[in-house]
Amino acid sequence: MKRLAASLFILLLASSLVSATTYHLPGDTYNNIGIMGQVMINLNVTMVNTAPFPKFIVVNPRYDFTVYRLDNSETMNAILVGNTVLHNISNVQRTTLNYYTGFWIMPYETVVVNFRITSHYSYIVPTVDYKTVCGDTAKITTVEYNGSSVSGVIEDLDDIGIISCGVMYPQLVNTPKVLYLRSMFPMVDAHIRILQYEGDVTFRLTNVPNEAGTFNTFFAASIPVIFDGASMTNFTPNYTMTYRDYMEEFVWKYKGLNPPQKSQPQPFPTMPGMFQLSSSLISGVSVGSPEINPPRQAGFDFPVWIIFMGRDVDITYHVSWKNEGR
Numbered sequence: 001m002k003r004l005a006a007s008l009f010i011l012l013l014a015s016s017l018v019s020a021t022t023y024h025l026p027g028d029t030y031n032n033i034g035i036m037g038q039v040m041i042n043l044n045v046t047m048v049n050t051a052p053f054p055k056f057i058v059v060n061p062r063y064d065f066t067v068y069r070l071d072n073s074e075t076m077n078a079i080l081v082g083n084t085v086l087h088n089i090s091n092v093q094r095t096t097l098n099y100y101t102g103f104w105i106m107p108y109e110t111v112v113v114n115f116r117i118t119s120h121y122s123y124i125v126p127t128v129d130y131k132t133v134c135g136d137t138a139k140i141t142t143v144e145y146n147g148s149s150v151s152g153v154i155e156d157l158d159d160i161g162i163i164s165c166g167v168m169y170p171q172l173v174n175t176p177k178v179l180y181l182r183s184m185f186p187m188v189d190a191h192i193r194i195l196q197y198e199g200d201v202t203f204r205l206t207n208v209p210n211e212a213g214t215f216n217t218f219f220a221a222s223i224p225v226i227f228d229g230a231s232m233t234n235f236t237p238n239y240t241m242t243y244r245d246y247m248e249e250f251v252w253k254y255k256g257l258n259p260p261q262k263s264q265p266q267p268f269p270t271m272p273g274m275f276q277l278s279s280s281l282i283s284g285v286s287v288g289s290p291e292i293n294p295p296r297q298a299g300f301d302f303p304v305w306i307i308f309m310g311r312d313v314d315i316t317y318h319v320s321w322k323n324e325g326r
Contacts (some may be wrong), residue, residue, distance in 0.1 A: 002016075006199070020145060020147070020208070021145050022142065023142065023144070023209035024082055025140065025143070026129060026140050027208060027209075029208070030206075030208045030209075031128060031130065031173060032139070032141075033129075033173075034205045034210060034215070035127050035205060035208075035217060036120070036205070037174055037203065037204070037205055037221070037224060039122060039123040039202070039224050039225055040122050040204070041115070041123075041200075041225070042114070042116050042198065042199045042200050042201075043114070043116070043197055043199035043319070044112055044113070045112070045113050045114075045115060045185075046064055046110065046112050046196045046197070047105065047110070047111060047113065047192060047194050048105075048110040048111075048192075048193050049108065049109050049191055050108065050191045050192075051108075051191035052107050052189075053107055054107060055189065055192055056104050057102045057105060057113075057192070058101070058102040059101050059102045059103070059115075060119070061078065061101050063115045063116060064076055064113070064116040064117070064118060064121075065114060066101070066116075067111060068111070068112040068114065069111055073090055074095050074167075075091070076088065076095060077118075085121060086121045089101065119204070122204070125174050125177075125203075127173045127174050128172075128173055130173070132172055133165050133166040134162065134166075138156060138157040139154065139155065141152050141153050143209040143215070144164070145211055150214060167255070169251065169309070170219050170220040170254075171220060171223060172219075172220045172221070172304065174222055174224060175222060175227065176223050177225050177226070178225075179225060179227050179230055180229075183234075183323070193323065194323060196317075196320070196323060197230075197320070197321050198318075198320040198321070199318070199320075200316060201316065201319060202316050203221070203223070203225075203315040204314050205221060205307065205312060205314075205315070207310065207311055207312065210297075210310060213310055214308055214310055215311075216309065217308075217309050218309075220304055220306050220307065221307055221308055222243060222303065222304050222305075223303045223317070226302055229321060230319045230320060230321035231320050231321070232317055232318070233317065233318050233320075235315070235316075235317045236315070236316045237315065239303035239304060240304060241306075242301045243304050244301045245304075246304045250306075252269060255267040
């Protein structure tokens with residue numbers, strides 16, 4: 001019978017600049033290797049009201065917004081303080097109706113509205129736990145800082161028949177969330193039309209328990225948000241490979257195994273503005289430069305980054321979409 005035993009570890013730090021804090025792995029917002037993903041979005045949306053009367057557009061309070069007209073005073077901003085979200089609403093007579101937040105579009109008006117999810121109230125990306133052949137335990141499960149020392153708890157697997165729990169490889173910790181225009185703007189109103197949107201997405205990955213810069217992490221992350229039908233460009237840093245390459249080639253070759261025979265791919269929706277490949281990891285380690293030119297109907301694919309990280313890294317990219325008669 002196998003059982004888990006807990007033991008303690010203690011390390012001495014070079015400085016005592018770390019506050020007294022305890023981290024459990026996993027935590028509320030991060031997985032069992034400490035990785036938390038946050039998404040920030042900054043999107044300018046152009047819309048038009050073709051009706052001869054004004055319309056009030058209701059906005060999900062999860063998004064900050066600013067209406068770009070007159071003195072730009074029609075705004076709402078949110079900030080997370082502890083577990084409480086504070087919303088600051090300006091020009092209330094113009095930005096609320098029936099106690100809903102939003103804004104007016106005048107008859108025949110075309111207006112640009114900025115929608116934001118900021119670092120003050122970011123969207124937390126769900127991250128899955130890292131697993132070895134010993135499961136998701138048999139590892140450090142608590143890290144505690146106290147001045148110039150760091151201590152914690154290690155759970156071991158009480159089975160002398162297992163010496164190694166395998167070899168580390170960069171497991172994927174998240175999957176993309178796909179945003180469709182009709183779900184972003186579910187307006188059952190033929191007078192309101194979305195003409196275009198454009199903006200930037202920031203994906204911040206943080207090793208939460210690594211306050212002292214002592215613990216490194218090695219994993220793979222996918223693009224967090226895909227805007228269906230939009231062009232996605234200017235990836236910084238450039239991504240390492242596509243998901244298809246990761247699953248069908250990289251993981252197998254990294255382990256020194258032969259990939260299985262490829263079956264005939266099933267048709268999926270295509271994504272415009274697909275991507276340039278990078279030849280190196282975020283850490284700068286070269287992984288080669290495969291030439292990949294998927295056919296137009298090759299399938300649904302997206303960027304993946306291989307990441308060796310200490311404290312944190314920001315990944316950014318640009319999105320744009322125009323209503324070309326759709």
